[in-house]
Amino acid sequence: MRSSDLERVKTLPMFANIAPDTFRVATAGANLQRFPANTTLLREGDPVDFLYVLLEGQVELHSGWDDRETVIAILRPVSTFILAAVVLDADALMSARTLERCEILMIPGDAIRTAMQLDARFAVAVSRDLVGAFRGMVRAMKNHKLRSGVERLANYLLVLRSADNAGSTVRLHHEKRILASLLGMTPENLSRAFGTLQSHGVKVQGSVVQLTDIPALEALAKPDPLIDNHAPRDGDILIDADAEIWSSEWNRATMGKLAPRKAG
Amino acid sequence: MRSSDLERVKTLPMFANIAPDTFRVATAGANLQRFPANTTLLREGDPVDFLYVLLEGQVELHSGWDDRETVIAILRPVSTFILAAVVLDADALMSARTLERCEILMIPGDAIRTAMQLDARFAVAVSRDLVGAFRGMVRAMKNHKLRSGVERLANYLLVLRSADNAGSTVRLHHEKRILASLLGMTPENLSRAFGTLQSHGVKVQGSVVQLTDIPALEALAKPDPLIDNHAPRDGDILIDADAEIWSSEWNRATMGKLAPRKAG
DNA sequence: CAGCCGGATTGATCGACATCAATTCCGGCT
């Protein structure tokens, strides 16, 4: 790997503040690679040899069963993926494919596992990453089991707005059929869901969405900090773990003033 | 804490093979407590002060939104819970309540975080636990997004059979309405789902379920090692992480002979 | 520029699941 790339890797949250020796171990055999759009990086069930760190582009994690298929998550920089499988040296539970041109750091799984044993700080950093992923999955599960399709879409739009720190206009980052699968619906129903939201101040033109009546949309969406993480994703909040901490702090600061929970 | 209890704690997977100093730090202020059935241990949104280790009994993790409520997971010994929140010192995303009389070890969160910083082996043990939880959640997500209610129930029964290492008869461990919520359906529909499975060799009498035609049931369930973890839960497989490793190894050993994946 | 192709939309219909309501079953209690 080029030394300029190494410098860049050193700034990643996972490698910040770790011992130089550990860094050397962890990045031994690491490889910065570029992939074109629509490339399958890994198939579910495969043994996992590398930890992937997405530096540029978008990656989709998806999974199939009996001719059905669903998108579990869509990743944007900076994110690690299949970290869990690497830690246990287990098989991947999800397939990964690029949605656009990507720049990805690949680190041998052995190196990660060794570095964790050597450096408690690094092991803690890995734990934090795992926690971010776990809590994200818990949120997704609650989202799915507790809300309808329209509600999920409404909240998705509001989260997007918070993350992009935008005003009343928001850009969808993916094709609608992929968004539909992520939200657990068919493309047809996503269309109709957008239709339903028209009466709540949502106007769609291609991938641009105007939110002309936020209060009305929120009335329908009923966003909940314990499901939807509204952390802005532009400042120093780089990884999911940071967003989780932001969410808890925001929660405590506002003490449920905005989203009062029932007593009892 | 009594020294006999301390000895017992030392045998837990999470504390196996860690330095004596770390053990002392981690268990400082730890407390072994008993709770009656139907006790809320923690409410979602609350700050988390303790790591909980379930030693005896059953605990339900659940969550609510807008007057709806769902069970996310049901834990049996030995399991840690809300470990993720402890690691980040974040608020709980799920509520926890006992389903029966429970024996629970409570360890101050500070102690856990300090011990992780001190001892890489302990931090790795925590990581493994987190991985087990994460992969369990991914499996649950796939289960929900890819399968129908009847299919989920059929697979649930088959997993129970594997876990209990039983023959053709299986015992449900929870009330049916709780099982229904866990499987993402109403009690009414769980009843009807059992009805549907009658024609596939499933006979229900209270909490006892007879599986009289496993091949037929499997034909409907189409179990998949990447969704359903069929690891036996009686031998030396104590925690989810071990079950994940078992699953991967079983997978590699049988190389998809039993569940061939389509070539790609 | 015409043609083409994949994604998006719209409409009609179907199936799965939720809801509401009425019994029935079962365990604990007096």
Next chain:
DNA sequence: AGCCGGAATTGATGTCGATCAATCCGGCTG
């Protein structure tokens, strides 16, 4: 034993989302 209350079951109906089918649209190519 008889009673009581919550859980489970069963039936009737309604709602949401999936499926099938037919355009519509936008970008790309020949």
